[in-house]
Structures are given as structure tokens and as C-alpha cells.
Amino acid sequence: MAANFWTSTQQKQLLDAEEVDVVHQVDKEMGFTLEDCKLIKMHMANYIARLAQNVKVRQRVVATAVTYMRRVYTRKSMTEYDPRLVAPTCLYLASKAEESTVQARLLVFYIKKLHSDEKYRFEIKEILEMEMKILEALNYYLVVYHPYRALSQLLQDAGMSDATQLAWGLVNDTYKMDLILIHPPHLIALACIYVASVLKDKENTTWFEELRVDMNVVKNIAMEILDFYDSHKMITEERVHLAMHKLGFKQ
Amino acid sequence: MGDGHNTNRGSGAASNKPEWLQHYDLIGKIGEGTYGLVFIAKIKSNRSKSIAIKKFKQSKDGDGVSPTAIREIMLLREISHENVVKLVNVHINHIDMSLYLAFDYAEHDLYEIIRHHRDKVNQAINPYTVKSILWQLLNGLNYLHSNWIMHRDLKPSNILVMGDGEEQGVVKIADFGLARIYQAPLKPLSENGVVVTIWYRAPELLLGSKHYTSAVDMWAVGCIFAELLTLKPLFQGQEVKATPNPFQLDQLDKIFKVLGHPTQEKWPTLVNLPHWQQDVQHIQGHKYDNPGLYSIVHLPPKSHAYDLLSKMLEYDPRKRISAAQALEHEYFRVEPLPGRNALVSTQPGDKVVNYPVRPVDTTTDFEGTAPLQPAQPASSGNAVTGGIPGQHVMPNRSLPRPMHMVGMQRMQPQGIAGYNIASQAGMGGAMNPGGIPMQRGVAQAHQQQQLRRKDPAMGMSGYPPQQKRRF
Numbered sequence: 080m081a082a083n084f085w086t087s088t089q090q091k092q093l094l095d096a097e098e099v100d101v102v103h104q105v106d107k108e109m110g111f112t113l114e115d116c117k118l119i120k121m122h123m124a125n126y127i128a129r130l131a132q133n134v135k136v137r138q139r140v141v142a143t144a145v146t147y148m149r150r151v152y153t154r155k156s157m158t159e160y161d162p163r164l165v166a167p168t169c170l171y172l173a174s175k176a177e178e179s180t181v182q183a184r185l186l187v188f189y190i191k192k193l194h195s196d197e198k199y200r201f202e203i204k205e206i207l208e209m210e211m212k213i214l215e216a217l218n219y220y221l222v223v224y225h226p227y228r229a230l231s232q233l234l235q236d237a238g239m240s241d242a243t244q245l246a247w248g249l250v251n252d253t254y255k256m257d258l259i260l261i262h263p264p265h266l267i268a269l270a271c272i273y274v275a276s277v278l279k280d281k282e283n284t285t286w287f288e289e290l291r292v293d294m295n296v297v298k299n300i301a302m303e304i305l306d307f308y309d310s311h312k313m314i315t316e317e318r319v320h321l322a323m324h325k326l327g328f329k330q
Numbered sequence: 331m332g333d334g335h336n337t338n339r340g341s342g343a344a345s346n347k348p349e350w351l352q353h354y355d356l357i358g359k360i361g362e363g364t365y366g367l368v369f370i371a372k373i374k375s376n377r378s379k380s381i382a383i384k385k386f387k388q389s390k391d392g393d394g395v396s397p398t399a400i401r402e403i404m405l406l407r408e409i410s411h412e413n414v415v416k417l418v419n420v421h422i423n424h425i426d427m428s429l430y431l432a433f434d435y436a437e438h439d440l441y442e443i444i445r446h447h448r449d450k451v452n453q454a455i456n457p458y459t460v461k462s463i464l465w466q467l468l469n470g471l472n473y474l475h476s477n478w479i480m481h482r483d484l485k486p487s488n489i490l491v492m493g494d495g496e497e498q499g500v501v502k503i504a505d506f507g508l509a510r511i512y513q514a515p516l517k518p519l520s521e522n523g524v525v526v527t528i529w530y531r532a533p534e535l536l537l538g539s540k541h542y543t544s545a546v547d548m549w550a551v552g553c554i555f556a557e558l559l560t561l562k563p564l565f566q567g568q569e570v571k572a573t574p575n576p577f578q579l580d581q582l583d584k585i586f587k588v589l590g591h592p593t594q595e596k597w598p599t600l601v602n603l604p605h606w607q608q609d610v611q612h613i614q615g616h617k618y619d620n621p622g623l624y625s626i627v628h629l630p631p632k633s634h635a636y637d638l639l640s641k642m643l644e645y646d647p648r649k650r651i652s653a654a655q656a657l658e659h660e661y662f663r664v665e666p667l668p669g670r671n672a673l674v675s676t677q678p679g680d681k682v683v684n685y686p687v688r689p690v691d692t693t694t695d696f697e698g699t700a701p702l703q704p705a706q707p708a709s710s711g712n713a714v715t716g717g718i719p720g721q722h723v724m725p726n727r728s729l730p731r732p733m734h735m736v737g738m739q740r741m742q743p744q745g746i747a748g749y750n751i752a753s754q755a756g757m758g759g760a761m762n763p764g765g766i767p768m769q770r771g772v773a774q775a776h777q778q779q780q781l782r783r784k785d786p787a788m789g790m791s792g793y794p795p796q797q798k799r800r801f
Contacts, residue, residue, distance in 0.1 A: 083477060083478075087408060171394070175395070175397045175400045176400055176401075176404055180397050183392060183393055183394060207392070207393075207394040208427065210394045210395055211395065211424060211429070214420075214422065214429075219407050219420045220404075220408075221407065
């Protein structure tokens with residue numbers, strides 16, 4: 080149910096990595112690779128975060144919006160659902176769901192401010208139409224649990240409150256990946272603490288062992304995060320640009 | 331959701347209806363509010379079931395799906411409980427950008443049940459029914475609260491009771507447009523604007539509390555409990571209409587008159603509440619010596635019912651009884667024990683009250699704008715063939731009446747005649763003016779009547795309050 084991850088629709092709908100790493104048939108025909116899709120989603124997650132800074136909504140709204148966007152692309156193609164419209168619309172919908180409603184015209188204003196590129200320009204009407212299509216694509220499941228809540232509690236418990244900023248930043252970065260669609264939020268939080276311990280050279284094996292969680296899963300998530308950072312170094316503007324280019328013009 | 335949420339822009343062979351709409355036979359409009367309309371419809375594949383369809387208009391300010399609708403969808407999509415209304419489907423019509431929520435239809439609500447007893451039969455609601463309704467209401471609320479959801483707008487018209495069928499007499503909490511998860515709000519709760527209709531509004535809210543809790547719902551339940559007993563709203567204050575959040579002096583005065591003056595002794599945090607502290611309108615001076623809750627509700631001060639009621643109407647929200655505690659109260663452990671079918675008592679000799687069905691305005695289509703035919707006068711007993719294909723018109727139900735499951739503004743009933751006809755039809759099973767085929771008319775009601783008698787224990791087994799809650 081709504082305030083408990085374990086009975087939530089989110090928990091019931093966690094996906095396997097293979098279900099998330101899909102390239103829809105239409106996208107394949109347009110020449111999209113899995114790597115392209117991942118790059119575009121990452122690029123859009125960044126776009127959502129930048130828009131959010133401008134319209135002044137909190138991180139939780141960003142996290143929910145990115146989750147919506149990622150869920151949409153497990154079911155819909157980028158060819159049919161233009162990410163440049165889906166991303167701001169997800170932020171718009173998430174702002175309502177998280178009770179920090181942002182007006183559509185304000186969003187349109189900041190989109191223009193951030194992007195002179197014609198391909199990013201959308202009318203209010205287009206956002207409102209996309210809002211309904213996204214609601215449908217999400218199958219009306221709107222409650223999302225995030226690692227942040229668990230994070231603060233766990234850090235305190237581990238005696239690592241000094242690493243809060245680092246761990247918080249790591250959690251923010253997990254939204255550049257699809258982890259939130261695959262793993263329960265508290266395991267993502269633990270993986271971030273694990274990475275933070277490694278980076279800070281803090282020995283807390285005992286603390287982890289005393290937790291009743293599958294440490295293999297936590298370590299695997301941590302490995303994914305570290306792999307992401309490694310590969311992230313190699314991502315150039317140009318590669319993102321090439322992937323985005325496949326989206327072509329506004330239909 | 332599940333099936334049929336296709337966004338079909340095309341048209342069916344015979345009509346322009348979007349595909350999802352073709353799953354339903356629209357019967358008519360049962361209510362109207364600021365956000366849109368409510369309809370009753372039958373599911374074509376299962377004609378014994380009715381659903382209520384709440385249509386949200388696109389908001390005029392150009393801001394898409396209303397946050398109220400979003401909130402209702404997101405909560406109802408997560409929760410599932412026998413005593414909470416069931417959202418069966420969500421539909422979107424992309425052409426006019428309207429949103430439809432489909433709920434299991436409930437024939438009755440506490441507002442109408444109370445009104446029927448007060449204005450029609452002139453008789454108190456029987457103790458079994460009162461207790462069963464209250465228990466189920468608390469059971470649903472306990473589920474919500476233990477999942478960190480506050481309803482925030484409990485009132486008789488939002489408490490539904492199922493009509494004939496396998497769930498007869500089961501209570502359903504409805505209208506989650508104001509509900510919210512209170513675990514980790516991004517904004518202080520008070521920034522969401524005023525909540526709870528003023529008659530059922532808790533004193534801490536009236537005094538301007540910023541951080542209120544699920545105890546506000548329990549206050550509302552106390553008010554509803556008293557209203558079930560007396561058939562009159564317990565604290566009927568005059569609402570001050572102003573924005574934002576005006577001080578409701580008269581409402582507080584009504585409460586003080588009945589419960590006595592709140593004191594810091596009884597309610598330590600009272601002095602911190604903004605309106606009490608500032609005391610612009612000298613509410614602190616409203617002292618009444620002889621509070622008399624028991625005389626208003628006609629309960630002996632030592633009865634279990636009175637004890638429970640006074641614990642719900644405790645001033646201090648921190649001392650107010652919770653839903654979980656209330657379910658354990660002695661009141662529910664003594665005869666008559668509460669049951670699943672609140673409308674039909676198992677006590678021998680208890681009369682079954684036939685509540686009127688909701689009047690339906692069969693002249694309005696889903697657009698709500700284009701009347702299909704001239705409106706029929708309420709008293710008309712003539713059959714009118716509706717303009718909706720396949721629709722049967724039920725003259726007994728042709729009165730538009732507010733549908734409160736969704737907390738909209740009340741429409742003035744245009745007449746009462748229809749009610750009597752409907753309830754008589756339900757009782758006698760002989761009236762069918764003009765021999766019109768009726769979907770939920772005489773024959774079915776008669777059948778149900780028989781069913782009730784054959785199976786007096788329906789729904790009673792395994793429903794004692796002592797039983798562990800199911801979650």
C-alpha cells in the first residue's frame with residue numbers, strides 16, 4: 080500500500096534487467112541501439128533535473144519524474160514518445176503527484192530558456208496531451224518510493240552521518256540508470272552506502288553483515304554503480320548528440 | 331487499467347463513442363460537481379453490476395489533469411480494502427481530454443440514509459445498523475491510517491453503503507480527492523488549504539493548527555456517530571466564507587456549547603494554537619457551564635456507546651481515540667454485535683428499511699452538455715425512450731439527485747415524489763407503471779427481498795469485532 084513499499088504496486092512491478100533493457104521494434108527500425116536508448120534516458124534525466132532547478136521543485140519530485148520517464152520507455156518507443164516532450168511532461172505530472180504543482184506555462188517558459196533548439200520547443204497543449212498519454216502508459220500507478228528515506232536512517236545507524244552528502248549524491252546519480260525500476264529502494268540506498276564506505280575507506284563489514292539483507296544483491300548494485308561511473312567518463316557530448324540525432328525532427 | 335484503456339480515436343461501426351465507452355451502457359447522470367459529472371452505467375459483459383463513472387473535465391486554467399484527480403487515482407490505485415470504495419477502471423478520452431474514473435456503484439450513502447430516517451420514516455436508525463456502519467467505517471479508516479493515509483474529508487455523504495447484491499449493506503469510504511499520504515509531505519500539511527467540511531472539522535483545525543494528524547478523521551467519525559444516533563448534525567455551525575482559511579467562530583461556539591469549554595488542563599497544547607492564542611474574536615471567553623453531550627445524543631452517560639463517542643470527541647488530538655483502539659472498544663463486544671450487512675439485522679423482528687435508490691437523470695449523455703431529450707418532470711410516470719442506444723429508462727429514478735460519493739456540491743432535489751414510488755416498488759414488488767422494462771426495478775428488488783429472508787445470517791459469520799483485523 081501507499082506508505083509501505085512492500086505492499087506497493089511498485090514492489091509488485093519491479094522488473095528484471097532484461098525487461099528494462101529493451102529496444103522497441105520501431106526504434107530498432109530507426110537505428111537505435113540499446114546504448115543509444117540508455118544515453119538518451121540519461122540525457123533526459125539530466126534535463127529533468129535542470130528544469131526542476133529552474134521551476135524550484137525538490138529532489139524527490141525529480142526522482143519521481145525520472146522514474147515515470149524510465150517506466151514509460153519500458154513500454155513505449157522513443158520514436159512515438161518523443162523524449163524531449165516526455166521528460167518535461169513527467170516532471171509536470173510528478174509535481175502534481177508530489178504535491179508541488181508546477182504550472183504548465185512556467186515549464187514551457189523554462190524549456191525555452193534552456194533550449195534554443197527548435198526540437199525541444201513544445202506548446203502547453205502538447206504537454207497536456209502527453210500528460211494523459213503518460214498516465215495511460217504508467218497504467219495509472221503513480222506512487223513511487225525512493226532510496227532517500229532509508230538512506231538517512233541507515234547512514235545514522237551505520238554511524239556514517241558524515242558521509243551523508245556523498246551518499247546522497249550517489250543516490251541522485253542512480254537515477255541516471257534504471258536501478259529504480261529493478262531494485263527495492265532500500266537496497267539501492269545500501270549499495271550507495273557501500274560505495275561510499277569504499278570511497279571513504281571506512282571499514283563497516285560487520286554493520287553490513289548484521290543487516291538482514293542479501294549482500295550479494297547489494298554488492299551487485301554497487302558494482303553497477305561503479306561500472307556506470309567508469310563508462311560515464313567515456314560518454315562524450317558527441318555520443319549523446321549522435322543518439323539524440325536519431326530521434327529526428329518533431330513529428 | 332487492466333483492460334480497455336485503449337485510446338481509441340476511431341469510431342465503432344455504429345457510433346462515435348470511443349472504444350472504452352462501448353464496454354458500458356450509460357444509464358444516466360447521478361450527480362454534478364465543480365470538477366465534472368457522475369454517471370451510473372452498466373457493464374455490458376456483466377449486467378448485474380453497476381458502476382459509477384466520475385468524469386473530470388479538463389481544467390479551465392489550462393493545467394491539465396486536476397491535482398485532485400491525480401491524488402485520488404494515485405491513492406486508490408495502491409489501496410484495497412473491503413471498506414474502501416473500489417476504483418475499477420480509469421479511462422481517458424484523448425479527443426476532449428477528459429478523464430473518467432469508474433467505481434463500483436454504491437446505492438446508498440449515510441447522508442441519504444440519515445435523511446430518509448429523519449424526513450421520511452421519522453424513526454431512529456436501528457442500533458444494529460448504527461453499530462455495524464460505525465464498525466465498518468472504523469475498520470476502513472484503520473486500514474487507511476495504518477497505511478499513513480488521512481482522508482481529511484469524512485462526512486455522511488462520503489460514506490457509502492452498498493445496495494442489493496452480494497455486498498449488500500457493506501460500508502465503503504469514498505472520495506479521496508483530499509486524502510493524502512502523510513508520511514513525508516513536501517509541504518506543511520496546512521499549505522494544502524482548508525480541509526474537512528466545517529461541521530465535521532476537528533477543533534485543532536478550527537483553531538488553526540498547522541500540524542494535524544489522523545485524529546482529525548476520528549473527530550469526524552465521532553460527529554457522524556452522533557448524527558447516526560440523532561439524525562441531526564451534531565455541530566451545525568454557520569460557515570464563514572472567506573479566503574484563505576477564515577476563523578470559524580460559530581462552529582467552535584457550537585462545539586463548546588455541547589462539550590464545554592476546552593482548558594489547558596484537558597488540552598495542554600491548546601495555548602499554542604494560533605487562533606486560540608491570538609483570540610481576536612474572544613473565543614476564550616465563550617464559557618458554557620453545563621455541557622450536555624449525553625442529553626443531545628440521548629445516551630445514558632454510563633453506556634458503552636456514550637463512552638466511545640466521548641472518546642472520539644476528545645478535544646486533545648493526542649488523547650483522542652484512534653481507529654484501532656475504537657475497534658477494540660467494549661461497545662462492539664456487546665449485543666447487538668456488528669455485522670457485515672449493516673442494512674439487514676439478524677435480530678428476529680427487526681424491520682428492514684427500504685432506502686430509496688438514487689434518482690438518475692436519464693436525459694444527460696456523457697458529454698453532459700447535450701440533452702438527449704427534454705427533461706422529464708419529476709412526477710412523470712410515463713415511459714420515455716431514451717436517446718441512448720440500448721438504454722432503458724426508469725421513470726422511478728428520473729430525478730437528478732446529488733451523488734455524494736464523490737463529494738460534490740449538492741444539487742437541490744427537485745421533488746420527492748420519485749422516492750416514494752421507488753421505495754414502494756422495492757417493498758411491494760407490484761408497481762411498474764406502464765410495464766416498462768426496468769434494469770434495477772421491481773423484479774430484482776423483490777428477489778433480493780426473498781434472498782434476505784432465506785439467508786438471515788448472510789455475511790455475519792466471522793465478523794465479530796474481536797476477530798483480528800485482516801492486515
